[in-house]
Amino acid sequence: MSTSEKSLLRFVTTGSVDDGKSTLIGRLLFETKSIYEDQYAAIEKTSKKKGLKDVELAYLLDGLAAEREQGITIDVAYRYFETAKRKFIIADSPGHVQYTKNMVTGASKADCAVILIDARNGVLTQSKRHGFLISLLQIPHLIVAVNKMDLVDYSRDVFERIVRDYQEFSQKLDIHNILCIPVSALKGDNVVTPSKKMAWYEGPTLLTTLESINVTADRNLVDFRFPVQYVMRPNSDFRGFSGTVASGTITPGEEVAVLPSGRTTRVKSIVTYDGDLQEAFAGQAVVLTLADEVDVSRGDMIVRTKNLPQMAARLEAILCWMDDQPLNLAKSYILKHTTRNVRAYVKKIIYRIDVDTLHRQAAEAFALNDIGRVDIQLSLPIFFDPYKINAGCGRFILIDPDTNRTVGAGMIRDAARHLEDYVSDPQHIKAPEQKSPHTVWRELNIGRAERERLNAHRAVVLWFTGLSGSGKSTIAMALERKLFDLGCRTALLDGDLLRHGLCSDLKFSAADRQENIRRAGETAKLFFEHGHIVLCAFISPFREDRDRVRSLFPDGCFAEVFVKCDIEECKRRDPNGLYRKAAGGLIPGFTGIDSPYEEPDAPELICDTQMFSLNRCVEEIETHLQEAGILRRIKTP
Amino acid sequence: MNSLKLSYLRQLEAESMAIMREVAADFKNPVMLYSVGKDSSVMVRIAQKAFHPGRIPFPLMHVDTGYKFPEMYAFRDAFCDKIAATLIVERNEEKIASGCHPLADGVDKCCAHLKTGALLSALRKHGFDAAIGGARREEEKSRAKERVFSLRDAFGQWDPKNQRPELWDLYNTRLSEGETMRVFPLSNWTEKDIWEYIRLEEIPIVPIYFAQEREVIVRDGILIPLYDGAQASGGKPAKGDKIRKIVCRFRSLGCIPCTGAIASTATTLEDIIAEVRKATKSERENRIIDLTSDSSMEQKKKEGYF
Known part of the structure; x- marks a missing residue:
């Protein structure tokens, strides 16, 4: 069998050093000729330095100096070996130190788990603990290797008692395929070659078992889920969505929905470097193109319309x-x-x-x-x-x-x-109620792409957030003038503007603020779809509200500009005398006074108006627009 | 393909592609460290696949010590030209001009200046927040413990005891002020996998991976190639050195003074794969950088080596 056709098995091993785990892994690596002489020589040197008589195989696995010094395994290590039938990746998880963290990490990608039990000690608490974690992680195959059989005279009774004990315990677990194998890692019995000393055992050796476990049956090939990882837009003719098929399969022509927008379309093609595919399935990294031009961003999920996730x-x-x-x-x-x-x-x-x-x-x-x-x-x-x-x-x-x-x-x-939680806290969960359910979203008469071609610039939303008096509107106005003079189509939205008309029914409660920002976002969206550079200046103090607006726009078409300024400096500036009023108790719920401002985590741009001049801030945003290709065909005079 | 099963190599390939796309999506200014060797060649091919039909969305950066084989420089320029990649070459010019050399300054110090130092200052200079490297866990035992997304502090240092848990395919890409990320998409590949993949994909590699007769100096059992020119002064014979003509090849590529050849007659990919399958020594056996102590790689990585 050529390597390119071999299958892969990832398994996690667990058990303490005393159970002989390192010896067992050492045995597997050694017998599959996966230990190199110079690697062996290096640990031989270390063993001698430590005054040990025998070469400590555990040193081969303990990669960090601290581990060798302290004689313990701290972290999960990965090992690789192969046989004629299969390739293996071992996640070697330490048994006693931070077992849960390490076990869960090591087992997170495993198809199979190998738990070691010392035949002399039987089923200890630790072995149960490991079994429980494996069951939680839903690892479908568990091998219990009862080790050190040489120290119990290869006794069938000892082995069968341990098997009975473990089976009794595992009734409580959610693991269906458990296999117990009596081995001696030290002597090599039943690890790679069948034991002559345990003729009573008729099952397969550990390696044979690992080679024959069927993992393809464990995959979900029914529910097509495609989390969009990265939007591919190399030129104006191509727009594709890259990602790895998380589960299921898909073929060109199938009807799909994009979540969360709920837009439906069909898969046009499955693009790869090696040519278009007729089908993509779980585990493949591909690019999907869609029949219609719908907005899709990183974090969206493409699914079949007739098989939706929760x-x-x-x-x-x-x-x-x-x-x-x-x-x-x-x-x-x-x-x-x-x-x-x-x-x-x-x-x-x-x-x-x-x-x-x-x-x-x-x-x-x-x-x-x-x-x-x-x-x-x-x-x-x-x-x-x-x-x-x-x-x-x-x-x-x-x-x-x-x-x-x-x-x-x-x-x-x-x-x-x-x-009760839903009832007491409904605002948090629900998307705004759709009160006009019979309206139909119609694609724009003239689409954004066409408008962008005419405008000779791309549409984008710049969202200025910051305290009152930080300079949001000032920067937005100066920038808009500059862009307008360059021939760009612009629109400027700010809090005062909206609250005088569209949002005149709203006050400053948390719920009304949320609604205000929602309307601002939707308004920006209309201008955006009509090809404008939309500058929005809103205090928008809550991250969640801003994130919700962001989610209305495709990747790269929404830039959060954090206009940064100390609250003390804002109070000093107080352009409209609002801070004074708020301090006098005249404006309840004023941001920075008695209502919090949540700074953005990862804004596209930060304008520090205490450190930099207005011109400098405007230039920086302009540079960003140029670098992001928004203004690509406009020459600065 | 109809069986809905991916072979081992295709699984590794898909995993590596997903890692690279995650980097492109989540970092502002990533770079791919390109060292001209076989692993870099594989990494570039996977990047081409990950971003097809677009171009690779980040530059390649070669941290050059000035001591690389002439064949490597020629290959690098031709290769990057052919695939239309953006190549950045960075060197610690000051130390190169002052004649920093492994034999004069010691291997550790020379590496610290010309590799680690040059890398760190290049990352700072360009403001790269993520550097994709071709290191593999199988190569060396401290690497076996490293994450795919491996955090570096403001000084480029790795803290092996303080790594983030890495679960499933959910990578934590977040950085605090001053921190950077090293990303290793080939973490789960072995040397054999690299060669199998090069054969499967017909990926171009530097010709000195193949055997031919070369003049070498035999020093402590390591075959050190003889090269002309000031840059390669380590390859010049010293007193007591014997120059011999041996048919040999390079199993891994580094700097001339620190990279030994291995006796080999492998002139095709099939020969190399057969040889790697039978090898009893690890691929870094001829790399002087790893041999100074049992934890020399870990120490270098703590200092910022990739």
Whole structure:
């Protein structure tokens, strides 16, 4: 069999050093001729330096100096070997140090898990713990390698007792395919070659088992899900959406929907470097082109119209906590699911699981290595399948926006179902109610692309956000004049303008502010679709509201400009005397006084009006527009 | 293809493409580190695939020490021309002018100046926030512990004990002020995979990977190629060196003074693959950079080496 046709098996190994895990991996690598002489020589040198009589095979696996110094494995390591039949990637997960974090990390990509048990000790708590985590992660195949059989005289009774014990325990787990193999990693029995000492065992060796596990059956080839990763627009003739098929299959001509917009169209072609495909399936990295010109951005999901994922902003999930700082229920985290990032709060901990007893406990917070079931609130809905049905669309990570560390890993069970929460907090979840359901969205008479060609510039929305008095409108006005003089079609929207007419029914409560920004966004969208450069100057203090506006526009067509200025300086400037009024209690809910301003996480541009002049700020934005290709065919005089 | 199964190489390829697209989508100013070797050739092909029918949306950057083989420079220029890639070449001119050399200054110091130092200042100079590199976990044991998206602090340093957990295909690409990311799309490839893929995809590589008769100096059992010119002064014979003519090839490519050849008669890709399959020594056996101590690579990486 040539390598290019070989299949791949990723497996995770777990167990402590005392169970002989390193020896077992060493044995697999050694017998498949995957250890090189110079690598062996290097660990021989280290072993001698340490005064050891034998070469410590564990050093081969412990890649970090700290691990060799302390004689422990700190982190997951990856090993590679192959046989005539298959290629293997081992994620070698340490058994005792930070086991949950490491186990979950190592097992996250595995098709199969190998748990080691020391035949002398039988089924210990640790072996159960590992089995439980494997079951949570829904790894479909589990091999229990009962090791050190040489030290129990290759006793059939010992082996069968351990098998019985483990089977009894695994009744509680959700693993269907468990195979137990008696081995001696040290002597080589049943690892690669069948043991002569254990003629009573008629099953396959460890390697034979690993070679023959069928993993293709574990994939979801039914539910087509295509999270858009990157929009490909190399020239005006080509617009494609790149990504990896998360599950299912698709062929050109099939009707698809783009989420969240819900627009429907057909797949025109499946483009790859090696030519167009007649079918794409789970695991392939491709580019899809669509029959109609619909807006699609990174984070959107393309699916079949007749097979939709769930959509929810409230989830129930199994969460594994991986950070030294405990989970904070008052904090908003970034949740990354497929290619989509949203803000998330953990609303409540339903229970924590004691991984040793499998008991459920009440808990106020999660500390490092805690695991349990939680209820999560998102700022925007995501499109998902339960992890158990479609793992690729049912998992997420949590990131702490302050430290940027990955703090949690989650597996979605389902949309949350707590009626009281929906009722008490409806504003958060629902998209604005569609009160005119019988209107039909019609494509513009003249599309944006045509208008852009006529205008000789691209359409874009510049969203200026910042405190009152920071200089948003001043910059926006100066920039608009400059762009207008260059011959661009522009539109300028600001808070005062909208509140005098379109939004004159709105006050300054959080809900009204949200509605105000929603209307501003939709207005900007109309101008945008008509080919304008739209400059929007709104305090827009809440991240969530700004993110919602951003989601109305294609990638690269919306730029958040954070107009930065200290609150003290803004108060000093106070161009309209508003701060004075607010301080006097005349304007309740004034941003910066008694209502918060949430700074943007990753604005496209920052204009610091305390440090830089108006001209400099305007020039910087202009440069950005030029570099982004918005003004590409206009020459600056 | 009708079986809805991807072969091992195609799975690796898809994984690497997805990683590169994630970089292009999430970073403002990424760059691909291009070292001219076989891994770089594979990386460039995967980038072409990831962004087809568009161009590769980031430049390639060669951090040049001045000590590379002449065949490498010729290949680099022709290759980048042919695929119309943007190539940036960066060197630590000051140290090169002052004659920094592994034999005079020691391997560690020379690498620190000409490779790590040049890389870090080039990243700063261009303001790159992500650098894609061709390192593989199989190459060396500290690499086996490194993430695909590997965070560097403001000084370009790696903190192996403080890495972010990396789960599934959900990569955390976020940076704090001053931090940068190194990204290794070939993390899960082995040397064998690289060669199999080069054969499968007919990817061009530097000709000195193939065996031919060369004049070499045999020093501590390592075959050091003899090269003319000031740049290659390490390849000049010193007292007690014996010059011999041996049919040999290079298994991995580095700087002339620090890269040994291996005795080999492999003149085709098939020969090389057969040889790699039978190899009893790792591909970095002839790289002096790794041999100074059991954790020399980890130390270099902590200092900012990629």
